Amino acid sequence: MTLPQPPRTALAPALLTATALLALTGCGTSEADGAGGGSGAPVVIRIPDPGNSGVLAVGKKDGSLDKALAKAGAKVRWTGSAGPFAPAAQAMNADQLDIATGSLTSGITSLAQRPGFKFFTAVDPDAAGEGILVKNGSGIASVADLVGRKVAVNQGGTGEYLLLKALARANIPADKVERVYLRPDQTAAVFNAGKVDAWAVWATYAVAEIGTGTAHFVADGAAIGSENYSLNAVRTGFAEQHPKVVKALYQYLRDASAKEKQNPAAYLNVFTDAGPTAVTGKAEQVQIDFTRKGGTVGPIGPEDIKRFKAVAAFYAEQRVTTAEVDVAAHLLDIEKLK
Template sequence: MRPTLRSPRLRRVAGVAACATVAAAMLAGCVSRGADAGPDEAPDAVPVAELTDVTLNIGDQKGGTESLLRAAGELDDTPYAVAFSTFTSGPPQVEAATAGQIDFAVTGNTPPVFGAAANARIKVVTAYSNTATGDQVLVPADSPLTSVADLRGKKIAVGKGSSAHGHILLQLEANGLTPEDVELVFLQPADALTAFQGGQVDAWAIWDPYTAIAQTDSGARTLVTAEGVANGYGFGIAADTALADARKNSALEDFAVRLARASQWAQQNPQEWAAEYSAAVGIDPVAGELAQGRSLRPAISLDDDVIASQQQLYDVFVESGQIQDGQPFADFVDPRYEGALTEYTSVAAN
């Protein structure tokens, strides 16, 4: 079943970024606001064979999009060039896309919400799903904490604007807590891992592969997973500038299809993909297999239910005072590639 975002108050259903060091707080001033939102009419398609002069600039996270495409052989025959830039998390990818420094990136469910709140110059053009079991709140193996309720008054490391940020807010709300009842310590994953291992925080809200690394390296214990609480979605976000460019738009459509095919390949070849992934990230194959066994993101339809679930997440952030209300999430969704992806997508389970 699709997880319900529980809120009794709901009424509506290595970066290249210029502000990378404060990307987690980008929505307070780093993102340039667009004049308006909402999908524009797509430019006329250009035959893929005529795109030899196009370079797509793709935002990535280590072991993510590029590794998957290469392992599946989907980068072997692109008529256009593809240049990848590595980021620590989704928020700086949204920042870079808004600045026109990248054309496309795959993020978790929360960075596009922060982008929408800031009226970022991006659109959500593809959607992906998983069970959210790799998104977890971890505690040290010897921690006395046994429930989310035990987090009251505790320090929780989390990346601001990341999917883990959304997850911890939902967990707090589901257990009658607010962000004021805990101390959220906003850290990027590498710094959060150091703080977690050094005992500087009591818990860590994080996603795979960091979840798997902490579990296999230090025996970190799972306090709770996001399954049944967060929607587990990922999204492909594209820069408005790229979508308005006929040649880049056509290349992006082809790229989105290749990414969907690569996800299918990974599902059909889990051991081969886990080995390739572990090598790309440079982690123990045991951790790599654990992460990819639960955190694959097959393509799904960018339908009304998915958009409504994201609006619910948006509302939770607004109601908790983490972001200011802005234009509806639907205004930042552009389903122009849905037709091309139909063969490779499924509808998220209800």
């Protein structure tokens, strides 16, 4: 995303089921035997389907991503769908996925297991698009007003980090606020039904809520002091076997994210402007504003690594992890790949 353990309420299972993992990865077979191997066939890189928005959605629709990867002898296989990083990390560990995107915070909790992946890009923390969401008229005007309330968070990920970071910055003991652990895709209904008082969340889910005109951030990433980077991860074995492909993907993401920041509207509603995956009305302008204020894909530098370490230390202090995770041991210097 120092203090005693807070009370915890789980309204939904936090662990990934086998069914959910299969839904994410689509086909569970390895692509190793079809990845070039001297046969002249292109390397297949497995990436979660990007949905209806973002640089990968545009790359899928216009073929620009495959064109960029073809120069490195590769092509994309879209598998499953993009979602939380934890199941994607499990899929990479199981050799069912090669690339995934997630937050630094969810990455740290995944690295605390037995990781089979490395991070190779970084986007600066989202100062505008993540924060503590509350309903208009809730009576919650500051982080201090969360004391004695219930706040929905995703366990070990961005939501839990944002809440703990906000409380620490306001010098409020974490056990003064009840964390309600929910999967992000299950939280909107609970939040809107008033079963929780606030939701620590990021742009993927916040845009729709803010777009209704009935909710707002009581504290955004800037106010919280969030150091929660967005990262791209690659399966370790894939990076070792196909460094040129990883480098080509990085260059595509870097260039495309800069274009997206300049013209966010062109990267929304890529395949359809109607239905549940479309961003419409006020929500569309909210997303455009967040993207314009956001960062772009770049390499992971020394200053980034220092901030990664600070977040890992914070997670250990807050007992989200049992020990400080060594994030630096799981990074690729993309600029050195050949």
